[in-house]
Amino acid sequence: MNAYVKAARLLAHKQAGCTRNRKATPSKVITFQEIAARAKAGEPMAEISATCAGGLTRSDPVRSTKSASDLLLLSVSKQGCTLLSDARLLDGGNSIVHQGLFIRGRWRERKNGITEIETEPEFHAHAQKILDGTNLEPSTIQGLSLCVAGPWSDNYFHWLMQYLPILKIASQWQPLSTIDHFLVRGPVKDFQREALARFGIPAHKVIGINKNQVYIIEDLLLTSIPCDNFTYEPWVIRMLRELTESGSRKGRPTSLFFDRRAPAPRRIVNMAEISDLLENYGIQSIDCSTISFQEQINLASSSSLLIGVHGASLANSVFSAPGTVLIELLPRNYRPRYFSELASACQLQHLKLSGVEPGPLPLQQPIYNADIIVPTRRLKMMLENLATDRAR
Known part of the structure; x- marks a missing residue:
């Protein structure tokens, strides 16, 4: 003592x-x-x-x-x-x-x-x-x-x-x-x-x-x-960035999608369609609830593109290198600043894409917990623009 x-x-x-x-x-x-x-x-x-x-x-x-x-x-x-x-x-x-x-x-x-x-x-x-x-x-x-x-x-x-x-x-x-x-x-x-x-x-x-x-x-x-x-x-x-492990990044994906599984709110209704799009661009889907804390750090720190619905898993962007792109998928009319401010503090590029609800919300369900239909064409356009920028 x-x-x-x-x-x-x-x-x-x-x-x-x-x-x-x-x-x-x-x-x-x-x-x-x-x-x-x-x-x-x-x-x-x-x-x-x-x-x-x-x-x-x-x-x-x-x-x-x-x-x-x-x-x-x-x-x-x-x-x-x-x-x-x-x-x-x-x-x-x-x-x-x-x-x-x-x-x-x-x-x-x-x-x-x-x-x-x-x-x-x-x-x-x-x-x-x-x-x-x-x-x-x-x-x-x-x-x-x-x-x-x-x-x-x-x-x-x-x-x-x-x-x-x-x-x-x-x-x-x-x-x-x-x-x-x-x-x-x-x-x-x-x-x-x-x-x-x-x-x-x-x-x-x-x-x-x-x-x-x-x-x-x-x-x-x-x-x-x-x-x-x-x-x-x-x-x-x-x-937090000191928790990243040094060493080879060989074999780790450079683009990640953080998947949200039931019973979590804000699920993607048209997930099958989005999965096909992500696969076409070589973006790997992961469920953070199934991997270790250190593996989340390792994956986020090796990726140059992170995508996910607004939620706690996007906090892994703090481990990403400056210049990493973070695409946040959001319910309609919900504009939280958690990750836009975090991206700014970490020198990341932050993009938002709003979806729409699959139907009328239950009376007591807040908009921020709504499931969403992600606009596939707009997401594809975002990914195309990012690919073009990288090719320059």
Whole structure:
């Protein structure tokens, strides 16, 4: 245990309201940045807990997140890291409670140029229902644990861009080999276990967090979450690209189509027709759910053309070399910026092609989950133009 952990643990246990295994009902919120700043200054948080009474509601005011300059700064980025004693982890890592306060400020989204959407109060309101309604005794996890869980952390895209980089942040404070547990939203998926193994983390240290269970973490190493949904940190891209394996690319395809199989939404209705077209242009179809994490990296890093319906598998484009072409197939009237912004950050060429629905959507089905008919002629024209450009 290094000096940072010793000092943080000593401070945490001196703070009021820190009796181990006591059931805590969260009151309002405190930002992650406030916790990190107080830990850095050695200030107790008891007075904050004492002044925040009552449960969290959607109408409660939520204090604004402080600027990045108020975070504990690390060499990799303007990110924060702190250690909490006896923190409660709820709802699969979506919410974390410390001394009766929900922690806010780890999760960030962008919409219409505004950095934050108020989604965390929704997470916290749901977590409080779990806390108030469960009759299960909290499960205690002893030792030092790193939280690699949070909103959508079991999704491949979010895991790559926002949660796997947590290891880099945490390693600036604590050698990963000295951390007892790595907390991941359960059930742990193969790509998560394989990705953690690339950083030397053995499977027995990975704990899957149940969404309906309340966990008391003896010592929780907690970081901010890098990369909001439409902004990608350069250091994160560099870190992920370091996972590519050097060596011969002989025998690997140079053009890939990421296939989506049932029960995933946004399936291609006219897939037989599209498959014939792709085969004519020598484009290999792969199903990412059937291959390993490392194989996904290897295939994406060796390809100069990637095609797929909007979905998490397109996150593999982060491993592609600058200049790679990414064609994103989309439902009609759906224009997300996840991959256009990622392509820009990775210096890829990004093209969009919208399809149409096979019929009227069910009343409650959002457009972004609609199955699509891909316009074959337009896709063929795109591929022809790309072939012509390459021939020049």
